[in-house]
Amino acid sequence: MTTHQLPATMTSLVQDSYGSDPEQTLRTAEVARPAPGDGEVLVRVRAASVDRGTWHLMAGLAYPIRLVFGLRRPRFANPGRNLAGTVAAVGAGVDGFRVGDEVFGLAAGNGTFAEYVVARPDRLAAKPANVSFEEAATVPVSGSTALQAVRDHARVRPGESVLVLGASGGVGSFAVQIAKAMGVEVTGVASAGKLEAVRALGADAVVDYTAEDPVDGRRRYDVVLDIAGNRPLHRLRRALTPHGRLVIVGGETGGRWLDGLDRQLRAVLLSPFVGQRLGFFVNKENAADLAALRELIEAGRVRTAVEHAYPLAEVPVAIRRLVDGQVTGKLAVTIG
Ligand SMILES: NC(=O)c1ccc[n+]([C@@H]2O[C@H](COP(=O)([O-])OP(=O)(O)OC[C@H]3O[C@@H](n4cnc5c(N)ncnc54)[C@H](OP(=O)(O)O)[C@@H]3O)[C@@H](O)[C@H]2O)c1
Incomplete structure (x- = not known):
């Protein structure tokens, strides 16, 4: 590994304590550039992205997050997780990545709102060749969550019907497209101003949840993907077929x-006693899913719905807009 020709310091967002206000919590600083350890890769970050998890990591909420990311203060410099960039150095024992490779994926911990970050090969893959760094950086968390939801947990089959609650957001915009790519009939739910965007992603039908109840039971679906809305289980079940x-x-x-875990646990407890299958999952980010997403993107079957790319210093603005519900699709961060 040679890193001596790389700069000793870098520009990074830094957070000294947990806080829910992005402008108060994040600041720009010049800090020491990290170095990869054995089995790690140093990435020159060209772009990052913001998702709901960014706010949770910044705020340290819900509290159980702190068991992993730091009890009293954050363990990592900043809450960025998604990255796209070029490999700047590789640690001992790394196969499959070389300096200069264009990659996308996740940081080893957090910290992608910076010029350099350490990543692990098991959460990195070659960047899709047909998209920008900004577009690629919006894929890892949201895209792999959508892929696992549709493919592994819903296990959709061609010809089935799927209701996507939260179809205009980060996870939802990928879920709509992945479900369509798997031959499913998709109904996407969002607020009125975002319905056209959901249709443009390929949804067969759209529902404005501010004007009508998408789970009133008038229409039943083989699968309900509950990404947003926190509707009670009995209402969600109304929208499912008897074995949905x-x-x-x-x-x-x-x-x-x-933060909703009680509803998710109730779903798991109830599931064995009803004809429908009810469950939840936590994304297991991995390189194989990143490669599967790259194939879908390069084949033109999934596109990234990037609404805007912000410079590094404006990450707080991006986080604020996202948590205020102002965003359609994804927000990227250009790092250079
Ligand atoms: N299980 C996991 O491993 C995992 C992984 C990633 C994310 N998540 C979670 O998934 C959720 C969504 O994340 P995201 O990044 O996709 O968020 P996001 O980009 O903010 O999108 C949220 C979406 O939900 C819609 N929405 C809001 N209220 C709604 C309602 N009452 N009914 C139907 N749709 C509604 C929004 O549409 P409008 O703006 O039009 O209201 C928007 O399309 C978050 O809670 C996140 O923490 C879980």
Whole structure:
């Protein structure tokens, strides 16, 4: 590994303590450039992205997050997880990546709102050749969550019907397209101003949840992907066929301790006693899924719905817009 020709310092966003206000919590600083250890890769970050998890990591909420990311203060410099960039150095024992390779994926911990970050080969893959760094950086967390929801947990089959609650957001915009690529009939749910965007992603039908109840039981689906809205289980079940599957992906409750986990656990407990299959999952990010997403993107079957790319210093603005519900699709961060 040779890093001596790389700069000793870099520009990075830094957070000294947990905080829910992005402008108060994140600042730009010149810090020491990290170096990869054995089995690690140093990436020159060209772009990053923002998702709901960025806010949770920044705020340290819900509290159980702190067991992994730092009890009293964050363990990592900043809450960025997604990256696209070029390999700047490789540690001992790394196969499959060489300096100069264009990659996308996840940081080893967090910290992608910076010029350099350390990543692990098992969460990196070659960047899709037909998209920009900004577009590629919006894929890892949201795209792999959508892929696992549709393929592994809902296990959709061609010809089935799927209701996607939260179709205009980060996870939802990928889920709509992945489900369509798997031959499914998709109904996407979002607010009125975002319905055209959901249609443009390929949804066969759209529902404005501010004007009508998408789970009133008038229409039943083989699969409900519950990405947003926190609707009670009995209402979600109304929208399922007698043997349909409910996959809970998320939903912002604002709860500081459980943040919706109680509803997810109730789904798992109830599932064995009803004809429908009810469950939730936590994304297991991995290189194989990144490669599968790259193939879908390069084949033109999935595109990234990047609404805007912000410079590094404006990450707080991006986070604020996302948590205020102002974003359609994904926000990227250009790092250079
Ligand atoms: N299980 C996992 O491993 C995993 C991984 C990643 C993310 N997540 C979770 O998944 C959730 C979504 O993340 P995201 O990044 O996709 O968020 P996002 O980009 O903010 O998107 C949220 C979407 O939900 C829609 N929405 C809001 N209220 C709704 C309602 N009442 N009914 C239907 N749709 C509604 C929004 O549409 P409008 O703006 O039009 O209201 C928007 O399309 C978050 O809770 C996140 O923490 C879980």
